[in-house]
């Protein structure tokens with residue numbers, strides 16, 4: 590009798606463990622579906638938090654949040670951001686464009702020319718807004734890289750940021766003459 594009770598108890602524990610794993614998996618799938626844009630609802634999740642490194646045409650290390658594939662077509666990139674402002678930034682577009690270059694140059698796979706920036710409010714964590722953005726062409730990205738290298742080498746003068754809004758939270762504000770001069 591004791592043996593039977595033990596066997597039933599073991600079977601119950603195994604069943605609970607299997608159910609628990611199943612529920613955890615279901616929760617992850619649900620969370621992923623919530624985090625993806627509607628147009629990618631039926632897309633296959635191909636990469637999650639994967640790093641790509643390339644040496645050509647430039648040295649680049651890009652970590653992608655998520656990449657989906659729709660109907661055997663090109664990959665679609667999604668970048669998750671936790672921020673107060675519900676909008677994509679220029680830096681998001683540059684980041685996603687670098688990811689695109691790293692995947693295409695590193696794997697030969699094709700990546701769509703658009704991507705999504707999915708913004709999660711820091712307090713309302715479950716609320717996700719998906720912003721579709723157009724990515725930079727590889728040539729535009731390489732030109733940005735070339736200018737960055739030239740700036741760091743002090744071969745070209747730096748320009749003020751396009752948006753004065755960027756100055757408000759800029760770490761270099763104290764050293765920059767734009768706020769003092771009131772240049773717009």
Ligand code: SF4
Nearest residue numbers: 749750756759762765
């Ligand atoms: S404060 Fe100066 S360095 Fe900072 S974003 Fe504005 S212009 Fe650029």
